[in-house]
Amino acid sequence: MKFTTLALSMVVGFVTVPALVTADEAMSSMPGMAAGQSVDAIESSGVITAIDHNNRKVTFKHKAIPELSWPxxxxxxxxxPNVDMKSxxxxDSVTFTLTPSKSGQKVTRIKKQ
Ligand SMILES: [Cu+2]
Structure with missing residues (x-):
């Protein structure tokens, strides 16, 4: 249920941004996302299950992230781009930092545990 709400608010975010609304306004209009929460980096941990160097994507099997209501x-x-993916x-079991961006959460730090 919570996940459905989140997915729905992401869709609303994608629809709203091209209508020349700034990213900050779009984020603060998301239900359950207070202005302060939307800019905060989130620390989590998990295991890397895939790395795509060409497209700069990492797949984690991550633990629950209460800040985002994610199981x-x-x-x-x-x-x-500042993260060294070759490390x-x-x-690997890693800790990582997620930072909100226009297209969702972006990884801004990865460290091997
Ligand atoms: Cu997740």
């Missing part, structure tokens, strides 16, 4: 799951994220490998 534990396996999902892919875009990785910020980690598939199968």
């Amino acid at each position: 534990p799951m396996t999902m892919g994220f875009s990785v910020d 980690v490998n598939t199968g």
Whole structure:
């Protein structure tokens, strides 16, 4: 139920942004996302299940992320250009930082545990 709400608010976000609304306004209009929460980085941890160097994507089997009302799951994220993706490998247990971006949560730090 919570996940459905989140998915729905992401769709609303995608529809709203092209209508020349700034990203900040779009984020603050998302239900359950207070202005302060939307800009905060989130720390989490998990195991890397896939790395796509060409497209700068990493898939984590991550633990629950209460800040986003996410249950534990396996999902892919875009990785910020500043992150050294070669310092980690598939199968590594890692901690990572997610930072909100226009296209969802982006990985801005990965560290092998
Ligand atoms: Cu997830």
